[in-house]
């Protein structure tokens with residue numbers, strides 16, 4: 001009997017021990033399992049995304065993002081991207097290249113809020129833009145609106161039988177009204193007078209050919225209008241500057257769209273921290289075209305965001321970094337100083353390849369005043385003339401180039417994503433003159 005009781009007690013004790021061991025093993029598994037996939041999970045790399053986002057990896061990542069850029073990770077908008085760099089910063093010593101940039105970009109805990117960038121990786125691009133080449137021709141119809149003031153008006157005058165003094169005055173005022181500028185107008189009128197004297201009687205075709213020559217001479221056919229969007233062994237850096245509302249953010253998005261379509265990887269820097277909507281707008285472009293967007297908190301230091309964006313581009317091995325700056329009144333000295341600072345800060349990491357001044361072509365002579373002041377603050381390397389679809393004053397191209405000594409490289413021809421064209425002198429002049437009669 002005593003033996004039976006002993007056996008029963010031992011059996012109960014064994015069951016208890018087995019139960020305890022199994023229970024603790026189960027608890028251990030539950031704790032380790034779902035937290036993070038490992039130190040490589042940057043959250044900026046589709047292959048190492050957090051478990052929650054792993055299912056969101058876009059299967060058809062853009063070919064434009066292939067070379068060293070973060071693969072397209074479709075993230076829902078909202079707070080998730082903001083949380084990620086901060087989380088990563090907390091993983092001290094986490095190895096893996098993709099993790100490091102986020103650690104460096106994100107400030108130490110308790111750091112100033114202005115130093116905290118937000119990096120939004122692109123969604124898989126859904127849109128394929130029309131090719132850049134030939135856009136200016138495709139959009140001739142829109143440009144042709146300007147021919148009333150410039151091309152058509154001049155052609156009517158020059159092919160008329162009576163080219164008297166009054167007619168020449170009309171030629172002059174037509175050029176001035178079209179914003180060609182005083183000096184260029186005087187040169188053109190002199191040249192046209194000379195040629196009509198030599199030519200004598202003129203047909204409409206003669207007048208057109210003569211005017212085309214003179215306009216081309218003023219617009220310039222030998223300037224280097226190429227956009228420097230690549231650099232050896234580093235990303236090309238482009239700063240986009242200008243006064244409020246000229247179309248800087250839209251232009252950044254349109255350029256990024258073109259570059260990604262050509263197979264380049266692009267980082268967008270939302271250094272317009274004055275207006276939260278501007279960063280949202282840029283981020284939307286980034287999401288649409290497949291570019292990573294780096295942004296900072298509203299009211300933060302724009303130079304810091306520009307710095308972070310360039311760093312991000314370098315770390316990712318991106319081809320191009322486009323930094324959108326806030327619109328600033330050229331009359332505000334403090335804001336112009338801030339622009340110089342943005343450039344100085346960027347240059348600490350990389351040379352700046354292009355500083356694009358975005359001018360609204362509908363603002364006429366005021367655009368020239370802006371151009372002058374901006375050139376003093378930062379060396380402008382190229383001009384983007386936007387809203388050419390809304391002006392009858394194509395002459396601004398001539399005036400701006402003369403004023404700045406830098407070429408117009410791009411023109412905006414509408415609000416649509418493909419309404420940006422590389423500036424081509426001949427196509428532009430032909431569009432001003434319209435179809436031959």
Ligand SMILES: Nc1nc2c(ncn2[C@@H]2O[C@H](COP(=O)(O)OP(=O)(O)OP(=O)(O)O)[C@@H](O)[C@H]2O)c(=O)[nH]1
Pocket residue numbers: 242243244245246247248249250251272275278325326327328385386387388389390411412413414415419
């Ligand atoms: N018609 C036309 N509208 C344009 C063109 N480019 C830009 N816009 C419009 O101009 C408005 C201002 O464009 P944004 O890109 O927000 O201008 P911004 O310079 O970034 O503005 P701020 O950040 O406030 O300085 C928007 O409604 C654009 O759609 C263009 O070439 N043609």
